[in-house]
Structures are given as C-alpha cells and as structure tokens.
Amino acid sequence: MDDFKGDVDKESCSKSINETVNGSHQFTIKGYSLAKGMGAGRCIPSDVFNVGGYDWAIYFYPDGKNPEDSSMYVSVFIALASEGTDVRALFELTLVDQSGKGKHKVHSHFDRALESGPYSLKYRGSMWGYKRFFRRTTLETSDYLKDDCLIMNCTVGVVRTRLEGPKQYSISVPPSDMGRGFKELLESESGCDIDFQNCLAKVLPQLEAYVHDSSCCVTRKNKKNSEGFRHLEESCPSMLCELLKTLASGDENSSLLSGRKRSGSSLLGVDLADGAPAESANPNGRRLRRRF
Known part of the structure; x- marks a missing residue:
C-alpha cells in the first residue's frame, strides 16, 4: 500500500x-x-x-x-x-x-x-x-x-x-544602499572578473590596418582572416558589433575614432598601439586624434 x-x-x-x-x-x-x-x-x-x-x-x-x-x-x-x-x-x-x-x-x-x-x-x-x-x-x-x-x-x-495567540516577530529592514555599493565597486575596480583592457589589447593592433583605410569599410572576408577579430568575436561580440557599425558608417563625428573623452585617451583605458594617443590623417588632410 x-x-x-x-x-x-x-x-x-x-x-x-x-x-x-x-x-x-x-x-x-x-x-x-x-x-x-x-x-x-x-x-x-x-x-x-x-x-x-x-x-x-x-x-x-x-x-x-x-x-x-x-x-x-x-x-x-x-x-x-x-x-x-x-x-x-x-x-x-x-x-x-x-x-x-x-x-x-x-x-x-x-x-x-x-x-x-x-x-x-x-x-x-x-x-x-x-x-x-x-x-x-x-x-x-x-x-x-x-x-x-x-x-x-x-x-x-x-x-x-x-x-494570547502565537507571537509575531518582525525584523526591521533598513533601506537599500545597493546603488552606493555598485558605485563604490565600479570606482574601486576591486573583485572584477572581466578585464576589458586585456581583451581589447589583443585586437587593437589588428584594427590599425583598417583605421588607415580611408573608406573605413571592413569586409567579412578580412574579418574572418583576422585572429584578433576572431578573439574579439568570441569574447566580446557586442563590442565587436558596435565597432563594425561605427567603422562602416564613415561618419567621423559619431564614430568611436572621435570617441568619448576619457582619462588616458583610449578605448576603456587602452591606446591603439603603444599606449599613447595615435594621430592619423583623414581623407580631407586633417589630422585625427584617435580615441575610443
């Protein structure tokens, strides 16, 4: 039974x-x-x-x-x-x-x-x-x-x-300070398990050849042949998509090459080649300071 x-x-x-x-x-x-x-x-x-x-x-x-x-x-x-x-x-x-x-x-x-x-x-x-x-x-x-x-x-x-019934116990819960905790965590960078600097350092040298291309177009064939792009595609696919969209647009005012102003003048703190801001000439003869 x-x-x-x-x-x-x-x-x-x-x-x-x-x-x-x-x-x-x-x-x-x-x-x-x-x-x-x-x-x-x-x-x-x-x-x-x-x-x-x-x-x-x-x-x-x-x-x-x-x-x-x-x-x-x-x-x-x-x-x-x-x-x-x-x-x-x-x-x-x-x-x-x-x-x-x-x-x-x-x-x-x-x-x-x-x-x-x-x-x-x-x-x-x-x-x-x-x-x-x-x-x-x-x-x-x-x-x-x-x-x-x-x-x-x-x-x-x-x-x-x-x-008299069963006693009810209550615990006073303080207001959440999660926002402040995240802010301190981001500022201190302690305990980070993703290092974007190391990730991008492997493909910045690879992007150098494409940046000098005045048309700012990247072919699918060249992308596949690039070891750096394969690494970026596997490790940071969303970032790769953003880079390709920006490079293909040819709009130097909205591209990552005109970039956001950051300390160190680099993409997430990393310069394109040797750790220093790089300059190149655009098709109009003006020199561009490349930053991400």
Whole structure:
C-alpha cells in the first residue's frame, strides 16, 4: 500500500488569560462623632480612585444603610463610580487597628474567589460591601477608633480577560544602499572578473590596418582572416558589433575614432598601439586624434 501523502494542516494555538489588575485606596474619617446622626441611608464618600480603567469610591454610612437596623450598625460599601457594564472585580475592606497590635478587621472577597468567583457590578452606582459592617457601640469602644478618627483600606482587583495567540516577530529592514555599493565597486575596480583592457589589447593592433583605410569599410572576408577579430568575436561580440557599425558608417563625428573623452585617451583605458594617443590623417588632410 502506498504511503499516505496528503497535505498536513498547520497547527495553531491560542490562550485565554484571566487576571486581576489590583489597586488600593486608604480612606480616613476624622471627626467620627460629628458624623453620627446623619440618618440611615446617608453616607460619607471617599475621593474617587481608579483601578483597572474604572473609577471607584468608598461609601461609609455612620447610621447604617438600612433604616430597619435603627442605626445599630455602620455600613461600608465600595461603589463603581464610572460608566461600566458587568464589571467583574474582587474586593477587600480593612478597618485598621490603630493600637499597633495589627488586629485589623478584614472583609475580603479575595479569600473566597475560588468558591464564588468575582463579584459583577452591572452599572454605574453598583456596590459591594456590608450593611452590618460593625456594631456601632462595639466600634466606638475599640482600638479601631482613635482620636475620633477611623482609617479604612480598600483593595479592588478588576478582572480582565485577554487572548494570547502565537507571537509575531518582525525584523526591521533598513533601506537599500545597493546603488552606493555598485558605485563604490565600479570606482574601486576591486573583485572584477572581466578585464576589458586585456581583451581589447589583443585586437587593437589588428584594427590599425583598417583605421588607415580611408573608406573605413571592413569586409567579412578580412574579418574572418583576422585572429584578433576572431578573439574579439568570441569574447566580446557586442563590442565587436558596435565597432563594425561605427567603422562602416564613415561618419567621423559619431564614430568611436572621435570617441568619448576619457582619462588616458583610449578605448576603456587602452591606446591603439603603444599606449599613447595615435594621430592619423583623414581623407580631407586633417589630422585625427584617435580615441575610443
């Protein structure tokens, strides 16, 4: 049986990460005794603080939140003070022991997070806390009240869920400087594997006889009999074609003999015969300085 050679699907993965963004706020109430008698349902709010992108506030009810409790308890709540829908969070309220013994009164939602999960606040003004946070008569005789002052710490942990997929890596590619590289290479002539000077040096002597021909015509027969032309034809065919076209045209203004001005006055740096600029007479009696 032939081996199965079907396409194999690429594997993919993702990860959902649930975590809390935590923040704390300390709320101090000075002149507690003056706050009593406000009436049930009336509160002293803390300043607004931000945790996890949401605003929060602590509400302290010195006469309790519920009228039916007849001011027997103080109430404490944490409220969502900004717009939000179904904001899930964990809370902790701590009434600080001011005696230095460290016996703080702690009500924590963090401790039972695995049991009941985070608390969900549906809209702005939603609260989490305790209507019967502390019996008032007991509070007023405890170490939590000192110099008519109460201190409460509040911790909020906003639950966030983020999706993590395969990490994408990117490499910054610098702009190309190939043009500058080619320019430097041509100027330095380092690493060249074609030597046009050596190539043409073998056929310049051969072209001398043809240059003296006033008609500037080169026959196919003479070309074939020239060893230099055979070498040029095999090694530099495109250059040969250009030379033949120029020589056959008889136009001394466009021919390679009037040439481009270059350092060394030669064809790609090579003189026709002995390395020096050569001169000859044209049919009109004027002397021509031959350059390629």
